[in-house]
Amino acid sequence: MSRPLLEVRGLCMRFGGLLAVNGVNLSVREGQIVSMIGPNGAGKTTVFNCLNGFYRPTSGEILLDGEPIQGLPGHRIACKGVVRTFQNVRLFKEMTAVENLLVAQHQHINTNFFAGLFKTPGYRQSERAAMGRAAEWLERMSLTEVANRPAGTLAYGQQRRLEIARCMMTRPRLLMLDEPAAGLNPRETEDLKTLIGQLRDEHGVTVLLIEHDMKLVMSISERILVINQGAPLAEGTPVEIRANPDVIKAYLGET
C-alpha cells in the first residue's frame, strides 16, 4: 500500500455558535479516488475550504505528505499541489479559455519582470511552453475550437471542463472536485467519470470528490466518507457504505 498523501485528524470548524465540521478524519492515499457525500449543509464544502486554506480550522490536523498545512494561506497550499474546483464554477469570465489556462501556470513560468520587458529568449521559451501545455489540455478537453472565446460565453459543460483543465495546469498532486457533475446531463456525467479515471491513471493525480450523483460516486470511488451534520457518519468502500444502515437512514433514504 502507498503512504497517505493527505491525512486529516479531528478537523473541527466553528463559526460562532455553529459547529460546522466536527471531528472529521480522512486519509487519502496517493492515487486513490475518495468521495465525500452527505446531505446538503452537512459541511462537505467547509471541509474543502479548510483543506485548501480558505478557512483556518478551529482545531485538528491536516497533513500533506506528513507535513502540517492547516492554517497556511490558500496560495501556499495550492503551490504545494492541492487545488480545487468550485461548486459554482469560478472562471475568469472576461478572459479567454486559453488565457485562463495560462494564468493557472503562473507559478511554473518565467515571471521575471525584466525578462518579460525585453523578451529574453528564456522568457519566449517559457511563454511558448506554457501556450503549448494550454493547447494540449484544450485539445484533451475538446475545447480547442472555443480556445479564443471569453470563458464566460462557453456552455456550462465546457466551463466545467475548462475549470478542471485549469486545475491541471498547476500540476497538482491532489485534485479536489466540488460537485463536478452538478448541472451536467447523463452523457456529460459519463464523460466526466472517464475523465476523472484518466486523470488518476495517466497523470498520477489523487482525487478527492464531493458529489451528489450516487451512480458516479459509487462507480469510481475507492473509499467514501459520509458526513452528516458536520460529523462523520461512516467510512468505507462503496459496498460497505451501501450496506451501512446508518447511511441508508440518514442519507440514501429508507426503502
Place this chain on the structure above:
Amino acid sequence: MSRNLKTALFSTLLLLLISYPILGLKLSVIGIGLQVEGADARTLWTIGLAAVAMFTWQLLRDRLPGAGRLAAMTPSVPGQVKHWLTLPSTQRWIILALVMLALVWPFFGSRAAVDIATLILIYVMLGIGLNIVVGLAGLLDLGYVGFYAVGAYTYALLAEYAGFGFWLALPIAGLMAATFGCLLGFPVLRLRGDYLAIVTLGFGEIIRILLRNLTDITGGPNGISQIPKPTLFGLSFDRRAPEGLETFHGFFGIPYDSTYKVIFLYLIALLLVLLALFVINRLMRMPIGRAWEALREDEIACRSLGLNPTIVKLSAFTLGATFAGFAGSFFAARQGLVTPESFTFIESAMILAIVVLGGMGSQLGIILAAVVMVLLQEMREFNEYRMLIFGLTMIVMMIWRPQGLLPMQRPHLELKS
C-alpha cells in the same frame, strides 16, 4: 402632470439657486475691501429666461417628441467603426501617429504651446502609471499624488543637499517612489474596494502633510526652490552655466534662446512617456498582466491556483508608483520649485479623472483625456467657469460614454492552430 410640475418647480429652483450667486452677483475689490454688486439687467434677464425655459421643458418633457430620449440623440457612430476603434491594433497605429506628431510639435508650435504640451505629457505619464493600478489591477487608489510628491521631493532634496543632477536623480526618484509604494501597499492591500480607496486617500494626504511639517528638511510650505534644470550630456540650457558646466549655445556657437530649454524639457517628457507606453504595452501581455486581470475578476479563484494576491497587487502598486516617481522628478526639474501645495488631493482626482475619462485600460484614451483635461485647466479666459465646464463634461460623459472616451479591448493572447 403633478409629478412633472413638482420636478419642474424643483429644477427651476435649483437653476436659480446655482446661477444667481454665480452669474448674478459681482464681487469687486475696492481698496482692500470686497464689495458685492448686483449684475447688470441683461444677465438677470438671461437667468430669468433660462429659468422659464427650464420650467417649460421639465413640465412638458413627456409631450415633446423625442425629448425624453436624450441618450438616443447621441451622434450615432456605426457599430463597425466603434468596434474597429477599440481594437488594440488600431489604437497602436493611432498612438504611433500621435507620437510622430508629438516629435515634430516643438519645431512648429509656439513656446506656450510646447509648454502646455509638456504639461500634458506629465499628465499622460501619471495617467499611464495610475492606469496600471486602477485600470489593470482594479485597485482604486486615491492617494496616487503622494508618490508623485515623493518623486519630486527626492530630486529636490538630492539636488539641494547632495548636488545631484537630474539624470542621476531620475532613477533614484523612481526607486524611492517604488519603495514608498511597496511600504504603503503592504498594510493597505488587504483592504478592498471603498476601504482601499479611503486608506490610500489618507496616505496621500499624510505624505503631503509630512512634507509641509518637516520644515527643517523640506522647507515646509515654502518648499524647495532653485532646483537645477536637466542638462544634455553636461551642457546647460541656462544663459550662464553654473560652475563646471558649459552652456548649450556656447558649445554649438549659436545665440542664446530660452526656447531651447523649453523644447529640451518637452523632449525629455516625451522620452519618458514613450518609455511608459512601451512598458505598459509589454506588461499587458506579460504573465503579471494576466495575473492582474485574473485577480481583478476573481481573487478566490486566483488564490486557489497558487497566485499570491498580495504580491500581485503589490507589484501593480509599486510599478504604478514608479511612474509617478519619474513624473515627479521631471515635474520638479521643470518647475525648479516644489511645494507641498502642488500635491493636493485635487491632483489625485485629476489623474483619476484622466484614467476614467479616457476609458480604463486604454492608453490612447488616457492621452486624449490628458489633452482635454489639461486644456480645460489652461483655458485662462474661462477661468471662473472652469469647474462648471469640468462638471458639465463629467455629466455629459456619464450620459453618453460611461465607458470612457475611447475604451480599448484588451489584447487577447490567441491560440493559433
